[in-house]
Amino acid sequence: NPEPFTEVTENAQLFADERVRVLLPLPLGEAYDYALPPGMTVEAGSIVEVPLGQRRVTGVVWDATPAGGKVAAEKLKPVIRVFDVPPLPEVGRRFVDWVAAYYLAEPGTVLKMSLSAPAALEPPVPTVGYLRGEGDPEALGLRLTPARRRVLSVLADGPPRPAAELAREAGVSAGVIKGLADAGVLERVAMYDAPGFEVPADAPEGPALSESQAAAARSLSAKVRDGFSVTLIDGVTGSGKTEVYFEAVKAALRQGRQVLVLLPEIALSAQWLERFAARFGVAPAVWHSECTQAQRRATWRAVARGEAPVVVGARSALFLPYPDLGLVVVDEEHDQAFKQEDGVPYHARDMAVVRARLGGFPAVLVSATPSLESLENVRAGRYDSVHLPERHAGAQLPDIEAIDMRADRPPPIQGHGQSFIAPSLRDAVGETLAAGEQALLFLNRRGYAPLTLCRACGHRLQCPNCTAWLVEHRLVDSLQCHHCGYMARVPQSCPECGAEHSFAACGPGVERLHEEVKALFPEARVALMASDTVTGPAAAARFIESVQNREIDLLIGTQIVAKGNHFPYLTLVGVVDADLGLAGGDLRAGERTYQLLHQVAGRAGRAERPGRVMLQTYEPVHEVIQALVSGDRDRFLAVEAENRRKAGMPPFARLAALILSSPDEAAVDAVARALARAAPQGEGIEVMGPAPAPLAILRGRHRRRMLLRTRRDIAPQPLLRDWLRQVEVPGKVRLSVDVDPYHF
Numbered sequence: 001n002p003e004p005f006t007e008v009t010e011n012a013q014l015f016a017d018e019r020v021r022v023l024l025p026l027p028l029g030e031a032y033d034y035a036l037p038p039g040m041t042v043e044a045g046s047i048v049e050v051p052l053g054q055r056r057v058t059g060v061v062w063d064a065t066p067a068g069g070k071v072a073a074e075k076l077k078p079v080i081r082v083f084d085v086p087p088l089p090e091v092g093r094r095f096v097d098w099v100a101a102y103y104l105a106e107p108g109t110v111l112k113m114s115l116s117a118p119a120a121l122e123p124p125v126p127t128v129g130y131l132r133g134e135g136d137p138e139a140l141g142l143r144l145t146p147a148r149r150r151v152l153s154v155l156a157d158g159p160p161r162p163a164a165e166l167a168r169e170a171g172v173s174a175g176v177i178k179g180l181a182d183a184g185v186l187e188r189v190a191m192y193d194a195p196g197f198e199v200p201a202d203a204p205e206g207p208a209l210s211e212s213q214a215a216a217a218r219s220l221s222a223k224v225r226d227g228f229s230v231t232l233i234d235g236v237t238g239s240g241k242t243e244v245y246f247e248a249v250k251a252a253l254r255q256g257r258q259v260l261v262l263l264p265e266i267a268l269s270a271q272w273l274e275r276f277a278a279r280f281g282v283a284p285a286v287w288h289s290e291c292t293q294a295q296r297r298a299t300w301r302a303v304a305r306g307e308a309p310v311v312v313g314a315r316s317a318l319f320l321p322y323p324d325l326g327l328v329v330v331d332e333e334h335d336q337a338f339k340q341e342d343g344v345p346y347h348a349r350d351m352a353v354v355r356a357r358l359g360g361f362p363a364v365l366v367s368a369t370p371s372l373e374s375l376e377n378v379r380a381g382r383y384d385s386v387h388l389p390e391r392h393a394g395a396q397l398p399d400i401e402a403i404d405m406r407a408d409r410p411p412p413i414q415g416h417g418q419s420f421i422a423p424s425l426r427d428a429v430g431e432t433l434a435a436g437e438q439a440l441l442f443l444n445r446r447g448y449a450p451l452t453l454c455r456a457c458g459h460r461l462q463c464p465n466c467t468a469w470l471v472e473h474r475l476v477d478s479l480q481c482h483h484c485g486y487m488a489r490v491p492q493s494c495p496e497c498g499a500e501h502s503f504a505a506c507g508p509g510v511e512r513l514h515e516e517v518k519a520l521f522p523e524a525r526v527a528l529m530a531s532d533t534v535t536g537p538a539a540a541a542r543f544i545e546s547v548q549n550r551e552i553d554l555l556i557g558t559q560i561v562a563k564g565n566h567f568p569y570l571t572l573v574g575v576v577d578a579d580l581g582l583a584g585g586d587l588r589a590g591e592r593t594y595q596l597l598h599q600v601a602g603r604a605g606r607a608e609r610p611g612r613v614m615l616q617t618y619e620p621v622h623e624v625i626q627a628l629v630s631g632d633r634d635r636f637l638a639v640e641a642e643n644r645r646k647a648g649m650p651p652f653a654r655l656a657a658l659i660l661s662s663p664d665e666a667a668v669d670a671v672a673r674a675l676a677r678a679a680p681q682g683e684g685i686e687v688m689g690p691a692p693a694p695l696a697i698l699r700g701r702h703r704r705r706m707l708l709r710t711r712r713d714i715a716p717q718p719l720l721r722d723w724l725r726q727v728e729v730p731g732k733v734r735l736s737v738d739v740d741p742y743h744f
């Protein structure tokens with residue numbers, strides 16, 4: 001990681017000058033100068049409204065010392081107003097600058113992520129909330145219908161709720177609520193923000209820790225007092241990593257500092273939230289893309305005022321305006337979800353470390369299958385590590401076996417057709433269900449079938465906008481492109497040869513597996529969990545609850561079931577296609593597949609019940625399958641690391657990708673050639689490509705990729721800046737830079 005550009009000091013000097021520099025959350029190269037009208041005072045970080053052309057834009061007073069400015073003072077437009085919210089702290093502004101410089105993005109584009117709750121800036125406008133009132137429904141002669149009863153039970157033990165939220169929670173229409181209020185059973189109150197997040201006075205004691213857990217917790221808690229550090233908590237699933245970092249959270253809270261916990265799938269993390277609330281006696285503030293505007297606004301304000309002691313969020317929570325962040329935890333640090341691919345392509349784990357360094361506090365990275373990047377940082381002494389080698393209370397790790405699909409072929413099922421479940425897995429599912437336990441069949445593929453082809457001529461249905469096959473989704477009766485969202489019906493006749501009703505599904509998706517399982521186990525209660533069948537946090541929470549309450553026997557799911565949830569009665573995991581992630585040949589495929597399958601396997605047998613995991617594979621000797629079966633993680637990672645070192649790839653070198661795209665293929669190629677001619681050269685510097693990007697056509701745009709590779713001790717940013725300055729890119733070609741690309 002490169003060095004921070006500036007020392008961070010609190011420097012909130014008030015301006016008396018009549019000129020201020022304001023950074024706007026727009027893709028602009030730099031901050032603009034504005035005039036400060038007489039009588040208006042601002043400080044560095046003040047959030048202001050300024051004119052830009054015909055528009056009014058919200059921006060941030062950026063520098064402590066305004067530069068001389070190119071525009072004459074009398075030509076400057078005046079600041080319109082200053083918002084009544086705390087200024088964006090110095091460290092938050094330096095973080096925006098740092099991220100922008102590292103990823104070659106405009107600072108304004110990065111700032112936009114910090115101002116992501118515009119409503120939070122306005123003085124709060126009350127909304128109407130409902131409380132249980134004095135009126136007794138019986139006395140008022142109001143019949144207590146089930147719907148009315150549900151409304152009252154939701155309100156029985158809670159703060160006031162706005163109508164929409166109440167209606168959703170109780171599962172009633174707005175009319176039911178209005179009726180109760182008009183009758184006087186509910187009382188209307190004015191609500192400003194969502195309920196606040198209190199500081200836990202002192203967290204209740206956690207469980208008594210084992211010796212190795214206690215040692216890890218002590219070392220982390222000590223670091224909270226010692227400024228910047230990075231520690232990797234490396235321990236098997238169920239070893240108590242969460243209990244251990246909770247101790248560090250407690251230590252930071254005791255010092256009165258804020259804590260940020262990043263989770264890869266926060267919308268699916270109801271269990272984590274419950275566990276946090278049970279441990280600390282308060283719910284943390286939650287921040288992710290599915291939060292409502294009202295929630296965002298409440299959280300943003302609470303964070304800015306220092307009133308949210310703990311924030312748990314997705315990667316964008318890094319950009320909230322913390323005045324006094326004192327600890328950041330990145331749970332499941334290896335997870336791909338931390339890499340943002342759109343907008344500014346940044347890696348939230350890496351930027352969490354940068355944020356910790358700028359703020360002078362510890363970062364804690366947590367995983368059972370750490371990334372090669374983090375392990376290399378530990379090996380090289382840049383990061384510390386603590387190990388938790390055993391599952392808590394002697395719980396057994398699941399027994400993992402491979403099913404060789406070449407020998408154990410699934411025979412067709414009578415009256416159903418093709419099968420994708422080997423006889424041995426079928427038997428194991430049967431035994432599990434007979435024992436009253438639960439089974440999970442994992443297949444990381446949404447929809448019914450990944451490929452649809454014409455039986456007469458072999459024509460395959462492809463997306464008209466992308467180099468990708470269309471995926472059949474039978475539940476919604478359509479073909480879909482998973483890259484651009486294109487949708488169509490399965491055609492009646494083949495567009496190529498004209499044959500009627502000739503299309504056949506090839507290969508399984510989870511919907512097809514669901515169908516097969518229902519034919520095989522007609523008695524079992526089967527449920528399907530994929531991102532398009534279980535949408536949103538509430539649906540996910542209900543789903544997970546029904547598994548825990550044993551209302552489901554057999555679970556079919558994509559990777560969203562793999563994340564974090566704990567199912568005590570789940571004892572069998574069958575991975576239907578363990579080879580799936582290994583195809584395609586990107587250099588991270590082995591590491592990623594290992595991490596995913598290890599995490600899926602960890603769903604089996606977490607309580608007293610031992611678990612069993614079966615991996616269906618056509619390549620049982622593959623090193624990833626072997627590593628899972630033998631449980632020899634460290635040997636596998638050592639081999640992977642050695643391969644990367646030999647290939648001269650990250651973490652042993654630095655990479656930056658340039659992606660060029662345009663609807664006009666010739667224009668893309670022309671820019672690619674010009675870039676190739678101007679490519680940086682030198683010892684330890686190499687440019688690969690141009691070559692078709694992994695998705696050669698996406699949304700109708702032709703894509704080319706070039707990779708800049710440098711030795712670890714050479715920063716690619718100055719080379720990239722120089723390089724890009726030399727090449728003219730016409731308007732119809734889009735050039736994006738991805739520093740530290742996830743795929744290579």
Ligand code: ADP
Binds near residue numbers: 213235239243
């Ligand atoms: P990890 O984060 O490594 O998967 P957890 O912290 O979630 O592990 O622990 C797994 C389970 O074991 C949880 O239910 C947790 O409450 C329990 N557990 C872990 N350590 C202890 C302990 N020392 N005493 C009691 N329960 C523990």
Ligand code: ZN
Binds near residue numbers: 463481
């Ligand atoms: Zn498409």
